[in-house]
Amino acid sequence: MNYEDALGLMHEYTKNEALRKHMYAVEAAMRSYARKYGEDEEKWAIVAILHDFDYEMYPTAPDHPSKGSEILKEKGYPEDVRRAILGHASYMNVPRDSKVAQVLYACDELCGFINACAIIRPNKIVDLEVSSVKKKLKDKAFARNVNREEIIQGAQELGVPLDEHIQFVIEAMRQNADRLGL
Ligand SMILES: [Fe+2]
Numbered sequence: 001m002n003y004e005d006a007l008g009l010m011h012e013y014t015k016n017e018a019l020r021k022h023m024y025a026v027e028a029a030m031r032s033y034a035r036k037y038g039e040d041e042e043k044w045a046i047v048a049i050l051h052d053f054d055y056e057m058y059p060t061a062p063d064h065p066s067k068g069s070e071i072l073k074e075k076g077y078p079e080d081v082r083r084a085i086l087g088h089a090s091y092m093n094v095p096r097d098s099k100v101a102q103v104l105y106a107c108d109e110l111c112g113f114i115n116a117c118a119i120i121r122p123n124k125i126v127d128l129e130v131s132s133v134k135k136k137l138k139d140k141a142f143a144r145n146v147n148r149e150e151i152i153q154g155a156q157e158l159g160v161p162l163d164e165h166i167q168f169v170i171e172a173m174r175q176n177a178d179r180l181g182l
C-alpha cells in the first residue's frame with residue numbers, strides 16, 4: 001500500500017473534478033492532523049484519498065462505502081484503513097474506535113463546508129476566517145446539503161473545540177490552495 005497507488009485508484013474511479021478536490025481537501029486536513037498527533041501520515045493520506053473513491057460509481061447508501069471497501073479488500077488494503085473509511089458513513093454502524101477514523105469523520109463534512117464558504121469569496125480561502133465559517137453554519141439555506149450535526153459531532157468525538165478544529169482545517173486547506181482550486 002502506498003500513496004501513489006491509492007491516488008491512481010481514486011482517479012480511476014473518480015472523474016469528477018469537484019469530487020477529486022474534496023478528497024484532496026480531506027487529505028490536506030488529515031495529513032496535518034497526522035503530523036500533529038505523530039501518526040503515520042502516508043496511511044492517513046491514503047484513508048483520505050480513498051474515503052469517497054467509490055462514490056461516483058456507487059452514490060447511494062450503503063453501496064458507498066461498502067462496495068468500495070470490498071474493492072479495497074480485494075486489492076489487499078489493510079483492515080484498519082477499510083474500517084476507518086466505513087466509519088465515516090454513520091449508517092454503516094462501524095464504530096470510529098481509532099484516531100484515524102475519528103479524524104476522517106471530523107474532517108469530511110467540514111472540508112466540504114469550508115470549500116463552500118471559500119469558493120464564493122473573491123480571495124477564496126486566503127482570508128477566510130473561523131467567524132465567517134461559523135456564521136455560515138447558522139445559515140440553514142447555505143450549503144444545505146452539508147450536515148451541521150456531523151460537523152459538531154465530529155469535533156466532539158475528536159475531543160477538539162469546534163473553533164480550533166475549524167481553524168486547523170482552514171490552515172491545512174490554505175496550504176494546499178492551488179491543488180484545491182482555492
Ligand atoms: Fe462519503
Ligand SMILES: [Fe+2]
Binds near residue numbers: 022051052108
Ligand atoms: Fe467525503
